[in-house]
Amino acid sequence: MSSIALIDIAKSWGDSTALHAVNLQIEPGSFCVLLGPSGCGKSTTLRILAGLESATAGRVLIDGRDVTTLPPAQRGIAMVFQNYALFPHLSVADNITFGLSVRKVPAAETALRLRNAADLLGLGALLERRPGQLSGGQQQRVALGRALVAQARVCLMDEPLSNLDAQLRQDMRRELRELQRQLGLTVVYVTHDQAEAMSMADQVVLLHQGRVEQAGMPRDLYARPATTFSARFIGTPPMNLVALESGRIAGSDADTGMQAATLGVRPEAIVLDPQGMPAEVQSVEYLGADLVIACRIGSQTVLVRTDGRHHAESGDQVGLRWALEDAHGFDAVGKRIH
Amino acid sequence: MSSIALIDIAKSWGDSTALHAVNLQIEPGSFCVLLGPSGCGKSTTLRILAGLESATAGRVLIDGRDVTTLPPAQRGIAMVFQNYALFPHLSVADNITFGLSVRKVPAAETALRLRNAADLLGLGALLERRPGQLSGGQQQRVALGRALVAQARVCLMDEPLSNLDAQLRQDMRRELRELQRQLGLTVVYVTHDQAEAMSMADQVVLLHQGRVEQAGMPRDLYARPATTFSARFIGTPPMNLVALESGRIAGSDADTGMQAATLGVRPEAIVLDPQGMPAEVQSVEYLGADLVIACRIGSQTVLVRTDGRHHAESGDQVGLRWALEDAHGFDAVGKRIH
Amino acid sequence: QTPVEVQFYYPVAVGGPIAKIIDGFAAGFMKENPGIKVTPIYAGTYQETIVKALTAHKSGTPPVTSVLLSTDMFTLIDEDAIVPFDDFAKTADDKAWLGGFYKAFMMNSQTGGKTWGIPFQRSTVVMYWNKELFKEAGLDPNKAPANWAELKDAAAKLTRKDASGKVTQWGVQIPSSGFPYWLFQTLTTPNDAILANEAGTAVKFDDPKVVEALQYWVDLGKAGVHPPGVVEWGTTPKDFFEKKAAIIYTTTGNLTNIKANAKFDFGVGMIPANKRKGSPTGGGNFYIFKKATPAQQEASFKFIKWITQPERAAQWSIDTGYVAVSPAAYETDALRKYGRDFPAALVARDQLPFSVAEFSTHDNQRVTKALNDGLQAALTGTKPPAQAMQDSQKEADRILRTFK
Amino acid sequence: MNAATQRLAFNEPTWIDTIAAWLLALLWILPLAYAVWTAFHPAEYSTRFALAAPLTLDNFRRAWEAAPFARYFLNTTLLVAMVLAAQLVLGTLAAYAFARYEFKGRNVAFALVLVQLMVMPDILLVENYKTMARLGLVDTLVAIGLPYFASAFAIFLLRQTFMGIPKELDEAARVEGASAMQTLWRVYVPLARPVYTAFALVSISFHWNNFLWPLIITNSVNARPLTVGLQVFSSVDQGVDWSVITAATLMTSAPLLIAFLLFQRQFVQSFMRAGIK
Amino acid sequence: MRPRAIHAWLMLLPALVLLVAFTHWPAISTLIDSFFSTPKGKRPGVWVGLENYEAMVGDPVFWKAVRNNLWFAGATIPTSIALALVMALWVNERIAGRAFLRMAYFTPTVLPMIAVANIWLFFYTPQYGLLEQITGALGLPSHNWLGSPSTALGAVTVVAIWKEAGFFMIFYLAALQTLNPSLREAAAIEGASRWYFFRRVQWPLLMPTTLFVLVNAFINAFRMVDHLFVLTRGGPDNASILLLYHLYEVGFSFWDTAYASTITVVLVAVLAAIALFQFFVLDKRVHYK
């Protein structure tokens, strides 16, 4: 089990700065998920951790040891690259066992690990293929396999499941989590999938424009977003942020009884209740299990998530209601006040 | 607006067969989503449609015209590649406008389309960069941009949003759908994201091992899966498939009143009700808005999706209930019976 | 006692199994002289051989002896690479041997009263003519043109054109690529001009007789009986076989080749005379290198003397087509018989009394190039002959300045 | 992605290209074609192209007998193999250092390497002869090869190639714990295969045909390469005997031509981004 | 020094040692020789300063060689590179008889120059040479290609182009094989013509190879003289003389080693300056990640 610390890490390429003084503490044996919009610096953070990119400033500690200038091979890490980076000239089997053969792991052990990984990832029938003969998802699984067999103490994964179907992803998540617990791996995991972040993470780190916006347990981030950015970023559909004018929803008389610049309320926290706040249905999105209804109150639009078997049509008049504890208040600069 | 038809399309590489006699009819101006597990042949279908891969058998019609042997350029298509296929030596702007300059679109028009696409995709500040200087998601957006500015009548997209964060993906979906409607594009879209498939598609085609498993409107696929495969593939968490022994859930006395080999019921259709079928909580997964509880009845495990604010612990005794119309019956080979 | 080892570089400049013959000689010599081990080393063309020899010399490990062009004598002396033979010729027998070579060959082998080279594979330029074409042109096939006037005359008759006026057969062809100066000597010598002095320190390119000789050559071209421009040496025999040229000037070394490949009756004759008869000699001499040990030098002297004995010289001549280097060789039974069966082989010998040294001076190649450039300039019409020769003379004077 | 095996014909040569390519090829192969014609016919057909010309192997017999070609073949094969092996090893190491390492003096070092391209080896004959004499290597195969072991041409070529290898793969290998040497050997070298093939073909051809230096530095049949044997026929004192030259040429070049036909199959799409998104 | 730098130097070491021993060291001694007179036999070379350089400036043959060489370079470099590219583009694709075409283009590299030059000699021979047989059949007048000053240089240039194009073809071919085929697909979707695809995609991505080829073509234009020894020997009257040939004459015929060193020094210095300029200026622009 390895702990990881990033201390004041910054990274720029010429004028463009990808990371500004990122600080991060990851407990040994924990599963840390990096979350954030595209281009916020997740991969860069991972690559600095791996030693593939040199930080412009700051230090990287693994197990308390300063590894800032150490080459990747000496950091005891495994990594799944966002772009897979498979060796095109090697078969799937050789790709997966590349690291093992480099480290001269005995043949029997290698074969065992390969078989396990291939079974886990459903690659058993493809071991002789070259990467060029695989589908996108299969390539991604090979990349994942390569990192798994390494059994490094620290495993960095950059969107390792993004090209897999829901089913498989679901299975993989479970397996990964299990593996991580079993082997006591410290995992740093980049994803843009909320569900993934929520279900897997011990700690979620939300990055925004090269800064840590909020870090904490998943439930905390969901239940108590520290900023409007956090609030909107986590949850699908995102939290409704409604502009208030002295406690009333802007452009309406609906009083929320809140002293805040912005009111936040999650779509799934809103119930349709004819006695609730009057609103008009603007549009409806069908998502299978759920229906997402966009409703208008005053000048604001509020999304409501409800059961997929519901029927609603644009123009319908509905009432909205939510519990007080589901209402979040933010100040003018987007900071949580209550 | 262009219609598309695939007639008995098959594709093999040596021994391995990616597609077996695929038949597909896509209405002009419609949005067709290809869905299916990794490696099922989605990309291959798209590439055959594009003329990048030659089908081993069968014909491709676009607008009724047989284009089976036509080169890609003459098919009037645009495409987002699963692996992006960006030109590494060209700037983002040049990548996006590559096709326009091929077709000698006037400079003003080119600039306009570029600006629109860049705005839409949030690439405005990156136009001078090379692909190598972009994050994964940014690269994907460039690939998307290149297809969008082409304004071809048929647009093929291979997991165009897989590397974007939820927020952006949400926005992009909406924009894409709007653009498609506005321009009357015929879109064939590969995704592994259920929500995407459900919310965007006019028609969903579910592929399985190189065959069309089921094709239809999203709601149909969700509401009336034709096979157990469809049933499990669509919906997250997937539909519970419970083995029945003469109407009872295997290993228990719980009578479902169903004459089927397998009973299907969606996790979101199950309500926790102390009066319901008795079950024991095995594990709990927290997903922010939702909580997924795995419960045991007899020898079977049933997932239940419930409100994220619920609390449940492994070992709790609960009762499960569902409406009769939410129960699906399948025969021994997995075909729907009612 | 270990035998004295004699490394011996030799070039191959003609076809045939030269290497085998040389190896045979070496083996024969070693049988008679068990204390000496001769190692013949093939060293490419003449040019490559001297490059190899001098490179080795400059690195301190030259061969003991080598066959190199007779014209390289001054170069080798200037490089201080060789020793004269006089030092080794101590006995009367040796001296007699030294005196036994044709005078024409010794002209290139001696300077300053010393003998630096021993003639070995020597040749001279002769004229070959196609008897069939002579017959067709109404000329006597057995009588070769003997002087310039006859040559020009015959050439005119032998030149054929096709309907479009394109020449299909040239009357005479004197090659001028590579070493035009040598062929030029077949014109200057009959015009009674000698191009260089014996010491190799002065040349006479602007001598009116030289210019006149050049003018004659150029005029042959202008008259349309000789191909225009520079004529390739290497293809000249082929031109002859192909009946594209009725008369050619080329080396006696070509005799075997022409005999084998000409599908018609041909004649070999002396170079046509003008004021006198004459032709330059050519080919290679033995040299002994200075950096070899005295024992090696002695051994090589022995070998050279052995290999140039009349029987061997005769054999060498028959096998290769080179001219035998001494009158005695022509007196051997073998060569006599050969001469009887193939009289053409004796033309070179008969021409030798009139032959002169191949052009050679100090800083030889550079002076030669000055002459070659002038000749080619005149032949291609870039410069009038007199002008060309004056320019060459000036350049040569400049080069030879330091040797005066 | 899944491209390599089967592709539709788009942007591929048209029949016009095919014709043009063939015309150019016929032009290019003309000397070889001429060599074949001449070598297999009696000398009088060396300039005449009559269909009825009789075939003969006599030219080959004459050529074969003129020098100890069997031994020369052996020497040349050993020489070429030795030189190629050394060039590849040294060139690969140096190219990798130039392509993937940042260090002080890199540009100067590279300039020094490039200088070899401009310095013509023949100019260095005398000096190099002296060196070989000092090393006691004169008249050995090693002496022929040694000055060519470090090839600026190889280093330059491989450097260019290595620079084009996706950095992602280098990174992946390093993360997997591969040392620089392992990365080089297991990632760079296999990916650069077509370029290695190209270089090998060129280097083999060059050293198979190299003449002046081998002639000068060797004396005995035991150390001499084929070209020394071939040169016997190029003496122009007697004029060019095309029949035997071409026969000798075909005889000595045939292994190269066959090797080329076999090796050219190595030029297969080995594109380097197949596993990279 | 940082460990990575040490590592790098270690990898360079074997090559550098050999280069120094067999290139740089002799090159430096050549440089030194150029300031001395040619040693002749017992007379050792003496310091003459720049005298050799002055002699070179006054040597008309040298200047003739320079002019010829510039012309030769101007003709061979662009032509052979262009042809090499076209050939490589062809034989990179599935074209009928691909193996044969590849071999045909590569023959100039395989065949020994000694023999090849003699074959070209036949091609150029007046009256019955191949060229004459063809032009004769077309009713054109006979011409002595190698023997007239106006065509000799052109004739040797053609041989050089023949040799170089096939040589460079192989490197372009190898480079083309490593291009990402996805790009071709993307371009095909966008409707790019072959020319457009070449111009916008293949050509820029081949730049590292082009740089390599360019530097070599440039140097070869001053180094390729083998065929001259057989074809024209620089003649007639220096009409086809090239610098290196002149250098050979001076060095190995005239044995004027000091003057040969002088020409070598100038030639190498100029070539190095231009080649290194090409390299260091272009190199930054040709590599894309």
Ligand SMILES: Nc1ncnc2c1ncn2[C@@H]1O[C@H](COP(=O)(O)OP(=O)(O)OP(=O)(O)O)[C@@H](O)[C@H]1O
């Ligand atoms: N060049 C090839 N040679 C052999 N098999 C191939 C080749 N390309 C693809 N395949 C196989 O064909 C099948 C279909 O591939 P395809 O790329 O269409 O899958 P996909 O549905 O797009 O999967 P994913 O969601 O993982 O991208 C896969 O099993 C794949 O391994």
Ligand SMILES: Nc1ncnc2c1ncn2[C@@H]1O[C@H](COP(=O)(O)OP(=O)(O)OP(=O)(O)O)[C@@H](O)[C@H]1O
């Ligand atoms: N080589 C580079 N030069 C300049 N800017 C770069 C370079 N590499 C990345 N960037 C920029 O740095 C920022 C962070 O990139 P990074 O790859 O870390 O994003 P990310 O969070 O992984 O995004 P994504 O989810 O899209 O993969 C991006 O804005 C990107 O454009």
Ligand SMILES: [Mg+2]
């Ligand atoms: Mg990223």
Ligand SMILES: [Mg+2]
């Ligand atoms: Mg795919």
